[in-house]
Amino acid sequence: MSRKIVIPFGPQHPVLPEPIHLDLVLEDETVVDVIPSIGYIHRGLETLVAKREFTEYVYIAERTCGICSFIHGLTYCQGVEQIMDLEVPPRAHYLRTIWSEYSRLHSHLLWLGLFADAMGFENLFMNSWRLREFVLDILEETTGGRVIQGSCKIGGVRKDISNEKLASMAADLKGFEAELSDLSDVFLHDDSVKSRLVDVGKLTRTDAYDLGAMGPVARGSGVGIDLRKTGYAAYRDLRFEPVTETAGDSYARCAVRVRELFGSIDLIRQAIEKIPEGDIEVKVKGNPDGEYFSRSEQPRGELVHYLKANGSKHLVRSRIRTPTLTNIPPLVKMLQGCELADVPVIVLSIDPCIGCTER
Amino acid sequence: MKIEEQTTIVIGVEHLIGRVEQFRKGGYRLVQLNCSKIGEQFEINYCFEREYRFENIRIVIDFETEVPSISGMYWGAFVYENEMHDLYGVAVKGMNIDFQGNFIRTSVQYPFRNPSFQGEGPCQEK
Amino acid sequence: MAFFEMAKTAIRTVVSRPATLMYPARPGKKTGLSRGHVVIDPSRCISCGMCMKKCPSEAICVEKDERIWRIDRLRCVVCNSCIEVCPVKCLRMDLQYSPALLSHSGLETFLITYVKPERPKKSETGENADA
Ligand code: SF4
Ligand code: SF4
Numbered sequence: 357m358s359r360k361i362v363i364p365f366g367p368q369h370p371v372l373p374e375p376i377h378l379d380l381v382l383e384d385e386t387v388v389d390v391i392p393s394i395g396y397i398h399r400g401l402e403t404l405v406a407k408r409e410f411t412e413y414v415y416i417a418e419r420t421c422g423i424c425s426f427i428h429g430l431t432y433c434q435g436v437e438q439i440m441d442l443e444v445p446p447r448a449h450y451l452r453t454i455w456s457e458y459s460r461l462h463s464h465l466l467w468l469g470l471f472a473d474a475m476g477f478e479n480l481f482m483n484s485w486r487l488r489e490f491v492l493d494i495l496e497e498t499t500g501g502r503v504i505q506g507s508c509k510i511g512g513v514r515k516d517i518s519n520e521k522l523a524s525m526a527a528d529l530k531g532f533e534a535e536l537s538d539l540s541d542v543f544l545h546d547d548s549v550k551s552r553l554v555d556v557g558k559l560t561r562t563d564a565y566d567l568g569a570m571g572p573v574a575r576g577s578g579v580g581i582d583l584r585k586t587g588y589a590a591y592r593d594l595r596f597e598p599v600t601e602t603a604g605d606s607y608a609r610c611a612v613r614v615r616e617l618f619g620s621i622d623l624i625r626q627a628i629e630k631i632p633e634g635d636i637e638v639k640v641k642g643n644p645d646g647e648y649f650s651r652s653e654q655p656r657g658e659l660v661h662y663l664k665a666n667g668s669k670h671l672v673r674s675r676i677r678t679p680t681l682t683n684i685p686p687l688v689k690m691l692q693g694c695e696l697a698d699v700p701v702i703v704l705s706i707d708p709c710i711g712c713t714e715r
Numbered sequence: 716m717k718i719e720e721q722t723t724i725v726i727g728v729e730h731l732i733g734r735v736e737q738f739r740k741g742g743y744r745l746v747q748l749n750c751s752k753i754g755e756q757f758e759i760n761y762c763f764e765r766e767y768r769f770e771n772i773r774i775v776i777d778f779e780t781e782v783p784s785i786s787g788m789y790w791g792a793f794v795y796e797n798e799m800h801d802l803y804g805v806a807v808k809g810m811n812i813d814f815q816g817n818f819i820r821t822s823v824q825y826p827f828r829n830p831s832f833q834g835e836g837p838c839q840e841k
Numbered sequence: 842m843a844f845f846e847m848a849k850t851a852i853r854t855v856v857s858r859p860a861t862l863m864y865p866a867r868p869g870k871k872t873g874l875s876r877g878h879v880v881i882d883p884s885r886c887i888s889c890g891m892c893m894k895k896c897p898s899e900a901i902c903v904e905k906d907e908r909i910w911r912i913d914r915l916r917c918v919v920c921n922s923c924i925e926v927c928p929v930k931c932l933r934m935d936l937q938y939s940p941a942l943l944s945h946s947g948l949e950t951f952l953i954t955y956v957k958p959e960r961p962k963k964s965e966t967g968e969n970a971d972a
Contacts, residue, residue, distance in 0.1 A: 398819055
């Protein structure tokens with residue numbers, strides 16, 4: 357007869373980039389239940405709206421997360437713009453889209469590296485991060501920050517990209533794409549990667565939808581939700597289809613992200629081709645009054661910024677619902693019934709970003 | 716340009732379960748729950764979405780009012796309900812996984828109810 | 842052979858130049874827009890306090906009477922907003938990051954040496970109108 361034992365997993369663990377604590381209830385080597393808990397890095401950023409003017413809160417919104425910072429800034433600005441009925445110039449929309457897609461590239465490459473590391477494939481890890489450096493360089497050249505771009509502001513963007521720079525960015529994408537396809541071949545076809553991922557951490561389509569999975573976790577299980585389809589920023593003018601896989605295992609989630617990398621490159625190309633000339637910002641007058649649930653697609657899934665304002669220069673409430681929070685219940689489901697040795701890979705396959713989960 | 720239409724309906728706590736049940740039957744997915752402190756009351760939003768149609772229902776309650784849990788219908792709601800409880804002290808009744816205030820481990824109990832700030836103001840002394 | 846998918850990349854990295862820089866020996870990459878640290882030209886600052894008001898992390902302290910402009914490098918998040926709001930553009934962003942510190946002492950104080958050009962005396966707050 358088997359006895360149940362509880363093993364704590366995290367907050368410090370070699371594969372975890374950030375602290376999440378899981379209590380794994382084991383029966384022999386099989387996980388039968390999981391109890392997640394967070395709160396090691398709770399900073400209470402949301403309450404800072406009471407202390408900072410709504411125009412300054414952009415900087416705080418951006419620093420919620422150290423990876424998808426640009427999209428946090430965009431979502432916040434977009435929420436305030438919707439409340440204030442500001443008409444953002446189209447060029448700013450396109451620039452935001454370009455930066456969002458570069459953020460997605462860098463986030464996915466970072467994740468692929470960490471994932472390779474979790475599998476124990478060090479060489480692949482190094483190569484993913486080497487490619488990521490290319491993206492970070494472009495972000496730094498165009499915005500001034502590698503990770504915290506700080507180029508979004510209410511009413512537009514703070515920096516313009518010259519047309520020559522845009523053209524050279526488009527040209528550079530070619531070499532990058534070639535290197536990326538070498539890398540993606542390893543993730544998609546290498547046997548040692550496959551043996552570690554296929555059929556690990558299954559999530560069925562119904563479970564994914566019912567438990568509120570978002571982003572690559574949902575799309576890996578065949579739920580084709582992609583918030584970019586709501587047409588925020590310039591996405592309404594661009595052609596793309598949400599990438600979906602149907603297997604629902606770690607391999608499928610990995611494949612979704614790998615294929616999204618190429619989707620992002622395509623989106624950047626389209627955006628650079630179509631970008632209109634014109635202003636990059638409009639003047640902000642007055643204070644916001646109203647509320648809005650601003651939603652966008654982060655590399656990890658759907659991001660919601662709920663903003664409530666009462667006509668003063670301080671917002672009443674900002675609530676940031678990040679994709680990892682909504683991906684925790686699916687994670688619990690995936691872990692139930694898996695082997696202890698697969699836990700690190702499964703936890704990483706949802707791309708946990710605890711820093712922004714706790715804000 | 717409006718990105719999407721968002722509807723908000725304010726309902727009483729007693730109708731909450733019925734309404735959520737309707738959403739569940741209609742195939743909506745739970746986007747999020749969130750609590751805000753407006754004056755001396757809590758305002759709780761329940762957001763649902765189906766095929767990019769966003770709908771929101773809202774309850775406004777006093778600090779002591781107990782809220783029924785919706786985790787029976789949406790299993791994943793426990794993260795939001797525990798979060799609401801840990802940060803604001805909203806009493807949620809009947810959660811499927813009740814962490815008893817230990818989901819988000821905060822050093823202060825219910826930190827968002829009366830947030831305190833430290834080291835504020837320019838020209839502060841070190 | 843699906844086992845050697847990595848071989849091509851691995852061989853290429855063996856024969857090509859390293860992707861990294863020998864960092865302290867060779868300086869890190871910087872671009873024209875890189876945000877390193879904030880520098881002030883104290884001879885032009887009119888101590889209006891705009892930078893102090895707009896700093897999201899409240900890192901700047903301007904004391905008008907003592908003619909002091911102080912920045913806490915550890916609080917500063919290098920967001921560029923003080924530079925954008927400064928009416929006389931006496932702040933600028935340097936490309937180099939501020940150096941690592943061994944103790945909690947990011948405070949740097951500058952004495953403002955700006956001298957208001959001689960004009961007929963107006964009220965105390967007349968500076969903005971003059972500038
Ligand atoms: S905004 Fe410029 S001029 Fe005004 S106090 Fe700051 S540095 Fe001086
Ligand atoms: S760069 Fe930003 S954080 Fe730093 S002093 Fe200027 S306004 Fe403050």
